[in-house]
Structures are given as C-alpha cells and as structure tokens.
Amino acid sequence: MATFKEIYKVVKAIPKGKVASYGQVAVMVGSPRGAQMVGWALHDMDQSSGQTSKKSRGLTWEAVPWHRVINARGEISTTCREHSAALQAGLLQEEGVEVKLTPENIYKVDLEKYRW
C-alpha cells in the first residue's frame, strides 16, 4: 500500500547520482497509479533543506533526497517552479547529475543516463 512512509522509504533508496520518476517510485511502493501521490508526498516537505518545520502531515521528514524524484520526462515539475526547481537542479548537479535548462526555464535530466 502506498503510504507516505513507504514513499519516503523508496525515495531514500535512490542511489546518489541517479534519478527516478514519480511513476517509477509509485510502482516501487506498489501503486502504479499513485504517481500523483508520490509527488504530493514530496511536496509536503518542500522546505528544501529538510526540516519538519510545520508539523505538516505529522510525518518525519528525515533526509529524503526528494530532489532525485522528477516527472516521467525527466523534468523538474514543481508547482513553485523556479524556486524549488533551481534548488533541486543544484543538488542534482552536485551529485554528478547533468541538469539542463530548457528555454521554458524547465530543468531537465537525461533519463537515458541517470534513470535509476
């Protein structure tokens, strides 16, 4: 069953230097159709550095590498776009992941190379 906890667990399992799509994570947690929920789970902790900050959904947000999770096209699709997206891209690059910036200001990752 795909719960936040399970999702975090899977996300934390993503190796450094690799990325996974929401759908991919969803499948791993056992809910192939729960992609949206995955992104949602991550969004709950968007604080960037990783602080529980607001008690939010009451889940413990230990260092979950949420930046390694992107959409099916390898793009960073945050609702807060530029804000969180830039941070995410930066973190990925630090891990050795090549992140491109499209003309539309959308960060993209080469899934062919970095997909988990």
Place this chain on the structure above:
DNA sequence: AAGGTGACTAACA
C-alpha cells in the same frame, strides 16, 4: 464520514 486535492501519467481529440 464525505468530499476535495495534488511536485503525475497515459490516453484521446
């Protein structure tokens, strides 16, 4: 308890 929501995806027009 029921309804609404969302960092998605895939299929259809």
Place this chain on the structure above:
DNA sequence: ATGTTAGCCACCT
C-alpha cells in the same frame, strides 16, 4: 504533433 480530459489513491478539513 500539441492540448485536454480522465483516472488515481492516500491524506486533509
């Protein structure tokens, strides 16, 4: 080929 619509499923109010 792009743009829209529908399905999804746990979590919040």
